[in-house]
Amino acid sequence: MVLFLFLQWLLIGFLLIIFFSCILIRIVRRYRKFPIPAMFTSLIDNPLRRLIVQKPSTVAAQAYLKPGMAVVEIGPGKGSYTIEFAKHVLPDGKVFAVDISEKVIERLRHRIIQEEIPNIVVKIDNAHAFSFGDESVDRVIAIASLPEIPDPVKVLREIWRILKPDGLVSLSELAPDPDYPRRKTEKRWAKEAGFELHSEFGNWLVYQLNFKKAKNLP
Numbered sequence: 001m002v003l004f005l006f007l008q009w010l011l012i013g014f015l016l017i018i019f020f021s022c023i024l025i026r027i028v029r030r031y032r033k034f035p036i037p038a039m040f041t042s043l044i045d046n047p048l049r050r051l052i053v054q055k056p057s058t059v060a061a062q063a064y065l066k067p068g069m070a071v072v073e074i075g076p077g078k079g080s081y082t083i084e085f086a087k088h089v090l091p092d093g094k095v096f097a098v099d100i101s102e103k104v105i106e107r108l109r110h111r112i113i114q115e116e117i118p119n120i121v122v123k124i125d126n127a128h129a130f131s132f133g134d135e136s137v138d139r140v141i142a143i144a145s146l147p148e149i150p151d152p153v154k155v156l157r158e159i160w161r162i163l164k165p166d167g168l169v170s171l172s173e174l175a176p177d178p179d180y181p182r183r184k185t186e187k188r189w190a191k192e193a194g195f196e197l198h199s200e201f202g203n204w205l206v207y208q209l210n211f212k213k214a215k216n217l218p
Contacts, residue, residue, distance in 0.1 A: 054174055054206050056084035059143065062201050062208050063170040069093045069138040072162070074127055074155075075145030079108045079120075085141065086120050096132070098125035127155045132162040140169045146186070147179035156193030160213060168198055172208040183207055 059081060065071065065088035076082045076097035086095045097120060099105050109122045125131055127149050140159045146152050159169050171186055186209055187197060195211035202208055 054143075054172065056081045059141070059170075059172055059208060060084050060088045062199075063139055063141055063210065064168065065089055065093075065139060067091060067093055070136065071095045071139045071141060072130075072132065072137050073097050074140065074142040075099055075104075075148070076108055076122075077104065077143075079111050081141075081143055082108070082120060083115070083117060086117055090119060094119050094121060096121045096123065096137075098123055098127070098130075100124060100126060128158060130158055130162050134161055135164045135167075137162050138164055138167050140167070141172070142170070143172045144174050144177045144179070146171055146189075147173070147177075147181045152189050153192045156189055156195065160194050163213060165213060168210045168212055169195065170208060170210045172202075173206070175205045183209065 063085075065085060067089055068091075069089045070093065071085055071089060073082055073085060073095060076099060079097065082095055082097045086093075089095060097105075097108060099108075102124060105122055105124050112120050112122060123131075128151070140163060146155060149155050156169070163169065169190075171190075173180055173186070183200070190197070190209070190211045191214075194214050196214040198210040198212040200207065200209045
């Protein structure tokens with residue numbers, strides 16, 4: 001009994017440390033952008049999140065992925081979602097996992113080679129000036145990554161450029177993320193970039209917003 005209580009309070013203490021650390025990082029990053037420490041990346045991208053809170057299969061389904069699509073994922077991290085997206089666009093579709101970090105790209109490239117996944121292309125790219133052609137992709141997906149990039153509206157305008165006329169950009173956010181924005185914030189960013197809401201899912205803890213190109217640009 002004593003051991004159980006000790007472990008319970010230890011867990012509560014650990015969660016409180018993470019909670020207040022996230023708040024502190026959120027405050028600091030409001031004024032100065034910097035990469036989230038690797039420890040927090042691992043805590044945010046954990047098995048519990050993928051099994052219950054923000055399932056890769058659910059994110060893929062809610063982005064309306066279909067076979068043959070060309071998909072760009074911004075900030076793929078460990079690739080847990082990337083691999084699920086790749087399954088949904090088989091046999092002829094491709095997923096382009098892009099990041100500005102060489103370390104992230106090399107780690108994911110190694111995993112893709114090890115697991116022999118043929119339809120994932122891993123590359124370094126700049127979200128402010130993508131290497132993709134105009135109206136060349138069907139979906140752009142950003143999971144807890146858009147708010148980390150300086151000037152998210154500029155990123156969304158670049159996404160607008162590379163999306164096909166009937167394409168969608170899908171943004172998914174998770175509350176423990178230090179950069180977590182409210183829904184209305186991302187909706188405002190999207191509207192400023194020339195998008196209108198297509199569909200939305202989730203709650204205060206985790207949500208997913210899909211946007212399509214607006215008929216009338218701002």
